[in-house]
Amino acid sequence: MTVIATSLRDDQRALTRKRIVEAAKLVFARSSYSTATIDEILRAANVSRSTLYVYFRDKDDILAQISADFTVGFLEIARELRGPLPSQDDIDLWMRKMADFMHRERVPTILLAGLSSSGEAPMSVLRQLGTDVIEALAEQMPAFHKAIEPDPGQPLAHAWATVVMREVSWACRHFALDPDSEANRCLMQVAGEMFRRLVHENA
Numbered sequence: 001m002t003v004i005a006t007s008l009r010d011d012q013r014a015l016t017r018k019r020i021v022e023a024a025k026l027v028f029a030r031s032s033y034s035t036a037t038i039d040e041i042l043r044a045a046n047v048s049r050s051t052l053y054v055y056f057r058d059k060d061d062i063l064a065q066i067s068a069d070f071t072v073g074f075l076e077i078a079r080e081l082r083g084p085l086p087s088q089d090d091i092d093l094w095m096r097k098m099a100d101f102m103h104r105e106r107v108p109t110i111l112l113a114g115l116s117s118s119g120e121a122p123m124s125v126l127r128q129l130g131t132d133v134i135e136a137l138a139e140q141m142p143a144f145h146k147a148i149e150p151d152p153g154q155p156l157a158h159a160w161a162t163v164v165m166r167e168v169s170w171a172c173r174h175f176a177l178d179p180d181s182e183a184n185r186c187l188m189q190v191a192g193e194m195f196r197r198l199v200h201e202n203a
Helices: 003-030 038-045 049-055 059-078 088-104 106-118 123-138 154-177 182-201
Strands: none
Touching: 003 038, 003 049, 003 059, 003 106, 038 049, 038 059, 059 088, 059 106, 059 123, 088 106, 088 154, 088 182, 106 154, 123 154, 154 182
C-alpha cells in the first residue's frame, strides 16, 4: 500500500470517527444521555453498527471522546493565564476567553455541565476535566500547585481549588449563554474575585 493510500485511509477513518462524535453530541443534546441509544447515534451519523464499534465500545466511550476533545481546547485557554500572581484584569480577560470558548462549544458545554449536575454519566469522565484544569493551572500558580502536591494540607487546598474553579466555570457558562445579562456579568465579577483571592492569598 502506498503512502498516499495509507494517508487517505487514515483521513477517512478520522472523518468517520468525527462524524460519529458530532452525531452523538446532537443525540445527547436532543434527549437525555441516559435515554439516548446507540441506534439513535447510528441513524444520526449514518453509519452501520459494525462501523461504530470499530471506533467506540459504547456510548460511555463516545462521551469520553467528547469530553477529551472539549478538554483539549479548554486547557489551551487555561494555560494562557500567566502566574504566579495574575492581576484582576488578567483574570477577567482570561475568563472572557473561557466564556467565548464555551459559546463556540455550546453543545458539549451544556451536555457536560448537565451530566455533571445530574449524575447520569460516569463521574470518572467528568472528574478528569476538573483534574486536568487544576494541574494546568498548577504549572504557574502556587495555590493550584498546593492542590496537587502530596502534603498534609493538600486535601483542603484541593477542595478550595475545586470549589473556586467550579464557580468560575459556572459563571463563564452562564455568561456564554447570555452575555448581556447583568446578573451573569455579576457572576463573572464575583467568580473572578474569588479566583484572585485564592491565588493571591495562597501564593
